[in-house]
Amino acid sequence: MISEHDLLDFWEIGQTKPLIERSLLLVSLWHPTYDFSQVAAMPIGERDLHLLEIRKNLFGDILNNTAHCPECKQKLEWEMTIDAIRTVSPQNVDIQKGQSLEYDGNLIQFRLPNSSDIMEIMALGNGTSNDEVLLRRCIEADSLPPTYSHEIPDALRNAIIEKMEASDPQADMMVAISCPECGQNWNATFDIISYLWAEIDDWANNLVQDVYLLAKNFGWSENDILEMGTFRRNLYINLLYA
Numbered sequence: 001m002i003s004e005h006d007l008l009d010f011w012e013i014g015q016t017k018p019l020i021e022r023s024l025l026l027v028s029l030w031h032p033t034y035d036f037s038q039v040a041a042m043p044i045g046e047r048d049l050h051l052l053e054i055r056k057n058l059f060g061d062i063l064n065n066t067a068h069c070p071e072c073k074q075k076l077e078w079e080m081t082i083d084a085i086r087t088v089s090p091q092n093v094d095i096q097k098g099q100s101l102e103y104d105g106n107l108i109q110f111r112l113p114n115s116s117d118i119m120e121i122m123a124l125g126n127g128t129s130n131d132e133v134l135l136r137r138c139i140e141a142d143s144l145p146p147t148y149s150h151e152i153p154d155a156l157r158n159a160i161i162e163k164m165e166a167s168d169p170q171a172d173m174m175v176a177i178s179c180p181e182c183g184q185n186w187n188a189t190f191d192i193i194s195y196l197w198a199e200i201d202d203w204a205n206n207l208v209q210d211v212y213l214l215a216k217n218f219g220w221s222e223n224d225i226l227e228m229g230t231f232r233r234n235l236y237i238n239l240l241y242a
């Protein structure tokens, strides 16, 4: 847990950072036992389980968002609980990073992709094959037979990707949506990082506005206003409009 004061500081620091870095920073602030690089090394699903838990603590269990129907293009709203979107119990948050599979008589060892991999690929920009870079980063080079060192066979590539997805199901969050207009059913991707940031951004903007109102009318310092908590802030703000 972090205080409102620390969350507001996080929001300010986050402004200048890429979204993915904001999410890693938030998990490391929330859990002081992990530093930034440890969070960056977590499998994506493990990181996202932490983000879901943080979201539940900050803003509750119910997720609301909008989506566009791929068939009739209608904009619609969906609602889902965090418990329903979790594929892994929050108690089993440690996902096995090291994986292996047998291919053509060789035991190929690899680890699950993490945020460091994603940041590295983003830094490379377009023009490189992301899948190729990701696989090369994740496969234990020593376990790859020399015949595959230049090109990983498609069958092996697919087998590794399949096992990565199966081993880290939380990495790919999907919401089943049904269009009330045309009856189309589809799965929409849910991105907890941008969703949670948008909520923190709204929260912080409202809080700053409350601080402004109270400081202007009562002369209290930002620190005092933050310390008093939401309940009492609302009492005083209601008095201003009474």
Ligand SMILES: [Zn+2]
Pocket (backbone or CB within 6 Å): 069, 070, 071, 072, 073, 074, 179, 180, 181, 182, 183, 184
């Ligand atoms: Zn539709």
